Amino acid sequence: MNDILDLHTHTFASGHAYNTLYEMVHSASEKGLKLLGVTEHAPRIPGACHPFYFINFKVVPRILYNVRLLMGCELNIVSYDGSIDLEPRYQRELDFGIASIHEPCYDSGTVSQNTAAYLGAMKNPVVHIIGHPDDGRFPADYETLVCAAKEHHVLLEINNSSLSPGCHRKNSRENILSILEYCRRYQVSVVVDSDAHCEVDVGNHGRAFSILEEIDFPEELVVNHSLERAAAFIPALQKHLASGGAGND
Ligand SMILES: [Zn+2]
Numbered sequence: 391m392n393d394i395l396d397l398h399t400h401t402f403a404s405g406h407a408y409n410t411l412y413e414m415v416h417s418a419s420e421k422g423l424k425l426l427g428v429t430e431h432a433p434r435i436p437g438a439c440h441p442f443y444f445i446n447f448k449v450v451p452r453i454l455y456n457v458r459l460l461m462g463c464e465l466n467i468v469s470y471d472g473s474i475d476l477e478p479r480y481q482r483e484l485d486f487g488i489a490s491i492h493e494p495c496y497d498s499g500t501v502s503q504n505t506a507a508y509l510g511a512m513k514n515p516v517v518h519i520i521g522h523p524d525d526g527r528f529p530a531d532y533e534t535l536v537c538a539a540k541e542h543h544v545l546l547e548i549n550n551s552s553l554s555p556g557c558h559r560k561n562s563r564e565n566i567l568s569i570l571e572y573c574r575r576y577q578v579s580v581v582v583d584s585d586a587h588c589e590v591d592v593g594n595h596g597r598a599f600s601i602l603e604e605i606d607f608p609e610e611l612v613v614n615h616s617l618e619r620a621a622a623f624i625p626a627l628q629k630h631l632a633s634g635g636a637g638n639d
């Protein structure tokens with residue numbers, strides 16, 4: 391499958407990642423990607439950037455090294471109602487948002503509480519992707535999650551880092567398989583992301599794509615092969631494509 395985008399990456403600004411924005415985009419260009427999403431951690435992650443980081447995205451060119459660039463945020467789901475940790479005045483500045491559950495920002499509840507947390511986040515218009523829902527430390531009802539993603543027109547992420555040896559997330563492979571089977575059944579789209587914290591990992595989707603091939607997951611439900619398919623879920627990308635410029639395909 392043609393894989394031309396990566397929508398979940400972190401730079402130095404996230405506090406525990408190691409490259410600059412320009413280095414990350416350059417890496418994307420070298421690897422032949424047409425679109426990179428940069429999604430710094432929102433403020434509750436220790437060491438993450440101040441919220442002011444998110445209000446000056448207007449200065450960042452949206453095409454660099456012939457790669458389209460979207461400036462987003464990986465928002466923390468912080469409660470069972472799906473609240474997130476960035477105030478609306480900062481949310482407005484984002485090109486797009488990923489909502490994820492992270493250990494320092496969320497106390498895992500029951501399956502129904504964790505599922506409600508994901509569903510609550512999906513209802514927020516700033517959320518376009520649910521990040522690494524495979525993390526078994528926060529067990530969720532995947533059938534309900536997948537159906538809600540369809541209803542709210544949100545992408546579910548297949549996170550390559552979750553499948554890396556040494557990743558602290560739990561039961562990711564088994565949970566990804568479960569998510570994908572429900573996605574196939576209910577015709578729900580996914581995005582494969584690297585969650586790169588270092589430029590070498592930009593576009594690194596190998597483990598995730600191996601699983602997709604293993605189970606013969608339908609290509610039309612994976613947005614990575616088409617900017618237009620991804621844009622159907624991300625209005626800022628629709629605008630970006632409509633504005634023309636380099637990086638078209
Ligand atoms: Zn994350």
Ligand SMILES: [Zn+2]
Pocket residue numbers: 398399400464585
């Ligand atoms: Zn991340």
